[in-house]
Amino acid sequence: xxxxxxxxxxxxxxxxxxxxxxxxxxxxxxxxxxxxxxxxxxxxxxxxxxxxxxxxxxxxxxxxxxxxxxxxxxxxxxxxxxxxxxxxxxxxxxxxxxxxxxxxxxxxxxxxxxxxxxxxxxxxxxxxxxxxxxxxxxxxxxxxxxxxxxxxxxxxxxxxxxxxxxxxxxxxxxxxxxxxxxxxxxxxxxxxxxxxxxxxxxxxxxxxxxxxxxxxxxxxxxxxxxxxxxxxxxxxxxxxxxxxxxxxxxxxxxxxxxxxxxxxxxxxxxxxxxxxxxxxxxxxxxxxxxxxxxxxxxxxxxxxxxxxxxxxxxxxxxxxxxx
Amino acid sequence: xxxxxxxxxxxxxxxxxxxxxxxxxxxxxxxxxxxxxxxxxxxxxxxxxxxxxxxxxxxxxxxxxxxxxxxxxxxxxxxxxxxxxxxxxxxxxxxxxxxxxxxxxxxxxxxxxxxxxxxxxxxxxxxxxxxxxxxxxxxxxxxxxxxxxxxxxxxxxxxxxxxxxxxxxxxxxxxxxxxxxxxxxxxxxxxxxxxxxxxxxxxxxxxxxxxxxxxxxxxxxxxxxxxxxxxxxxxxxxxxxxxxxxxxxxxxxxxxxxxxxxxxxxxxxxxxxxxxxxxxxxxxxxxxxxxxxxxxxxxxxxxxxxxxxxxxxxxxxxxxxxx
Numbered sequence: 001x002x003x004x005x006x007x008x009x010x011x012x013x014x015x016x017x018x019x020x021x022x023x024x025x026x027x028x029x030x031x032x033x034x035x036x037x038x039x040x041x042x043x044x045x046x047x048x049x050x051x052x053x054x055x056x057x058x059x060x061x062x063x064x065x066x067x068x069x070x071x072x073x074x075x076x077x078x079x080x081x082x083x084x085x086x087x088x089x090x091x092x093x094x095x096x097x098x099x100x101x102x103x104x105x106x107x108x109x110x111x112x113x114x115x116x117x118x119x120x121x122x123x124x125x126x127x128x129x130x131x132x133x134x135x136x137x138x139x140x141x142x143x144x145x146x147x148x149x150x151x152x153x154x155x156x157x158x159x160x161x162x163x164x165x166x167x168x169x170x171x172x173x174x175x176x177x178x179x180x181x182x183x184x185x186x187x188x189x190x191x192x193x194x195x196x197x198x199x200x201x202x203x204x205x206x207x208x209x210x211x212x213x214x215x216x217x218x219x220x221x222x223x224x225x226x227x228x229x230x231x232x233x234x235x236x237x238x239x240x241x242x243x244x245x246x247x248x249x250x251x252x253x254x255x256x257x258x259x260x261x262x263x264x265x266x267x268x269x270x271x272x273x274x275x276x277x278x279x280x281x282x283x284x285x286x287x288x289x290x291x292x293x294x295x296x297x298x299x300x301x302x303x304x305x306x307x308x309x310x311x312x313x314x315x316x317x318x319x320x321x322x323x
Numbered sequence: 324x325x326x327x328x329x330x331x332x333x334x335x336x337x338x339x340x341x342x343x344x345x346x347x348x349x350x351x352x353x354x355x356x357x358x359x360x361x362x363x364x365x366x367x368x369x370x371x372x373x374x375x376x377x378x379x380x381x382x383x384x385x386x387x388x389x390x391x392x393x394x395x396x397x398x399x400x401x402x403x404x405x406x407x408x409x410x411x412x413x414x415x416x417x418x419x420x421x422x423x424x425x426x427x428x429x430x431x432x433x434x435x436x437x438x439x440x441x442x443x444x445x446x447x448x449x450x451x452x453x454x455x456x457x458x459x460x461x462x463x464x465x466x467x468x469x470x471x472x473x474x475x476x477x478x479x480x481x482x483x484x485x486x487x488x489x490x491x492x493x494x495x496x497x498x499x500x501x502x503x504x505x506x507x508x509x510x511x512x513x514x515x516x517x518x519x520x521x522x523x524x525x526x527x528x529x530x531x532x533x534x535x536x537x538x539x540x541x542x543x544x545x546x547x548x549x550x551x552x553x554x555x556x557x558x559x560x561x562x563x564x565x566x567x568x569x570x571x572x573x574x575x576x577x578x579x580x581x582x583x584x585x586x587x588x589x590x591x592x593x594x595x596x597x598x599x600x601x602x603x604x605x606x607x608x609x610x611x612x613x614x615x616x617x618x619x620x621x622x623x624x625x626x627x628x629x630x631x632x633x634x635x636x637x638x639x640x641x642x643x644x645x646x
Contacts, residue, residue, distance in 0.1 A: 022459075027466040078431060082424045101405045104427060105466050108401060111431065112458035115438045115451065125448045128438065135435035136345075143350040143428050 003052070003310040004045075011044045014062045015069065030094040030106040031113075034073045037089055042318070043068040046171060047178035049311040050192055053303060056182025063120035064127045064181060068174050070117055071131060074110035075138055077103050082146060083229065111135070118177075127177055134173040141165025145231075152252075154232050156241070160201065167207075168200025175311075191301045198294035199315055202287045206319070208233040209283055212271060224267035230255045234286070235279050236270075242277045291319050326375070326633040327368075334367045337385045338392065353417040353429040354436075357396045360412055365641070366391035369494060370501035372634040373515055376626060379505025386443035387450045387504060391497050393440055394454060397433035398461055400426050405469060406552065434458070441500075450500055457496040464488025468554075475575075477555050479564070483524065490530075491523025498634075514624050521617035522638055525610045529642070531556040532606055535594060547590035553578045557609070558602050559593075565600045614642050 020035060022028040044065035051061040079085070080093035081103045087093065095103040114135075118127045144162040148154050175196040179189045211226045212235065226233050236255065240248055254270050274280065294315065298308060343358060345351040367388035374384040402408070403416040404426045410416065418426040437458075441450045467485040471477050498519040502512045534549045535558065549556050559578065563571055577593050597603065617638065621631060 022463070024463060024466045024470060026470060027463055078427055081427060101469055102466070104401055104404060105462050105469070108431075108434065109459055109462040111434050112455050112462065116455035116459075119448055119452060119455070125442055125451070128448070128451055129442060132435050132439035132442070136432055136439075139428050139432040139435070140345070140347060140350055143347045143425070146424055146428070147347060147349060 001313065004049075004314055007045060007048045007052070007058075007310075008041065010058065011041050011048060011062070011065055011069075015041070015044075015066060018066065026098070026102055027106055027109055030077070030098055030102055031110055033097070034077060034094060034106075035070060035110075037091060039089065041069060043072050043170060043174040045314065046174035046196065046311075047181075049314055050175040050178030050184075051182045052178075053192075053301075053307050053311055054179050054182035054184040054188070055307075056178065060121050061178055061181050063117045064177050065174075067114045067117035067120075067127070067131060068170070068177065070110050071114035071135065072170060074107045074114060075142070077107040077110065079142060081107075082142070085225075121181060123181070126180055130173055130177050130180065134169050137165045137169045141167070141169075148232050149230060154237060156234065156237050159232065159234060159237055163204040164197065164201060167204040168197045171200040171203065172196030188301050188303070191297050195294050195297040195301075195315075198290045198297065199318065202290035202294065202319055205234055205283050205287045205290070208235055209280060212267075212274070213280060224263075224271070227254075227267045227270045228263045230257070234283050235274055238279045238282050239274050239277050242279065242282075243273065247273050247277070287319075324636065327372075327637050330368060330371045330375070330381075330633075331364065333381065334364050334371060334385070334388055334392075338364070338367075338389060341389065349421070349425055350429055350432055353400070353421055353425060354433055356420070357400060357417060357429075358393060358433075360414060362412065364388075364392060366395050366493060366497040368637060369497035369519065369634075370504075372637055373498040373501030373507075374505045375501075376515075376624075376630050376634055377502050377505035377507040377511070378630075379501065383444045384501055384504050386440045387500050388497075390437045390440035390443075390450070390454060391493070391500065393433050394437035394458065395493060397430045397437060398465070400430040400433065402465060404430075405465070408548075444504060446504070449503055453496055453500050453503065457492050460488045460492045464490070464492075471555050472553060477560060479557065479560050482555065482557060482560055486527040487520065487524060490527040491520045494523040494526065495519030511624050511626070514620050518617050518620040518624075518638075521613045521620065522641065525613035525617065525642055528557055528606050528610045528613070531558055532603060535590075535597070536603060547586075547594070550577075550590045550593045551586045553580070557606050558597055561602045561605050562597050562600050565602065565605075566596065570596050570600070610642075 015035065020028060020032040047065040047068055048058060048061050051058065076088060077094045080088055081095045081100050084095070085093050086096045093103075094106060115128055115131060118124065118131045121127055141162055141164070144158070145166055148158070148162065172193045173196070176189055176193045179192050184192070208226065211233070212224050214223075225231075227236075232255065236251065240251055243251060251270065251273060254266050257266060295312070298312060298315070301308065338358065343351060343355040370388040370391055371381060371384050374381065399411060400417045403411055404418045404423045407418070408416050409419045416426075417429060421429075438451055438454060441447065441454045444450055464485055464487070467481070468489055471481070471485065495516045496519070499512055499516045502515050507515070531549065534556075535547050537546075548554075550559075555578065559574065563574055566574060574593065574596060577589050580589060618635070621635060621638070624631065
């Protein structure tokens, strides 16, 4: 735990010392506002932990770690416009606090900054190339997500591919980037990347659960927002699969409703169906399967356990979604 | 002219052969739609011409040239959302043809692609760093532009700085990128960059004129759109400066009107004031001054005239805005 705390302090301190200011203020204030919000710094942490695992120099990984955090925050700013989300981490979104034009532009500037930061290391072209690839994949994932909002029939396989692109590839790339900076060999990098994909899938499924089954204060988002927005999450798709004809029709009717409907009632009624069908437990079972695969991949990496233990501990904390 | 035609053919062929496709179609179709539209390929041409001027290998400059075109098209897609522009180059904008979410996302993917393309050359980190810097500047320029739409008092100096960031720096960077790939020395690169800034300023001022004083068929945009949108261009700012109290008040009143007003009448009335004050001629005088500075800078570059003549001819065509 000492190592994890140290890296967490290092990245927090590093981000705190960075100057995200500039002129005009309307462009740069939303950037500081977003990136300086307290957060887990999950992607930077994965980058630093992977770099440490292969004996990389931490100072080589700090800028790329910031690049990943900057990129991630860019995606949040643009996603919040598309989702018309008023809250994020319990704070007003940039779209809400300023306006959508400012949110588009400050997001654009952040994407460019992410590339600038990624290049600030030895062999910076390799890190920037990884960022380019993952940026495109994350856009693909978000587009699938938008498509599925208005499409009636989504398979569970399509949903899983969407969350792989939208969430898992960035966690996997964070690990890959850290290991690449440390000069790890291709086989180990691939296993670590695949570990990240599996952890990421589990992470996103847990997010789907937390959206409905957690306190808004803890989670910092609107409660049941996925249901209100007709997001066809794993919970919904599994419920459709398990439901009888009557419940299936009710679910489909609720998920074709627009905003003018009573939101509270809709969320409560859909939750009742989910609970009756035990879909939460079903999603948890799938999550465990991803976790199991992830840790088997971590086991396969050819470095001493002593070097792996920090990432292992961190990922275990993550899958329990502890603090 | 042979060289210019050859480079124009090469970049057209290169872009035509590129595959901008991918899955989901909703993300990639707007990208092909935008980038495959016929255009001058101004920024790629400046990159290739600069590279040729310093005896660079054309094949090293084609991907970076495409990066510049891709970046430029990304800015158009996002600007058109912010300006709610229905037409661009006489075609529907992405925002209009699809929707603003798709326009945000496909623009994002294009910005990432621009970085990927910029890196596809020897010493690709240098080209990607140039792209990072200019990307941030262009965002700053666009934000200033948005700010000025709702701010009452804009000085001509502020306007010029805005168009420098929004337009000129990308033309300058296109030249800088080509020269950097060719391995030109710093002093020559700086002179070429400054040449690009001056050409760019002249280019944007001409754009302001063409917005009002050209046929819509030639220009491919809505006629007098800047006046309709209350854009405080050089024409407007100069008119304010030259106008008597009565005309100044009329101009200010017209430029505080919102869309519900009769657009045709507004454009015609503002144009009458401009014509009476001869602001078109005033802007043309300033353009010529920028052109003069630009060509003096080109003269100062330490390569034989034989090597400069293609860029010189191209820039002359540009300032006459011939086909």
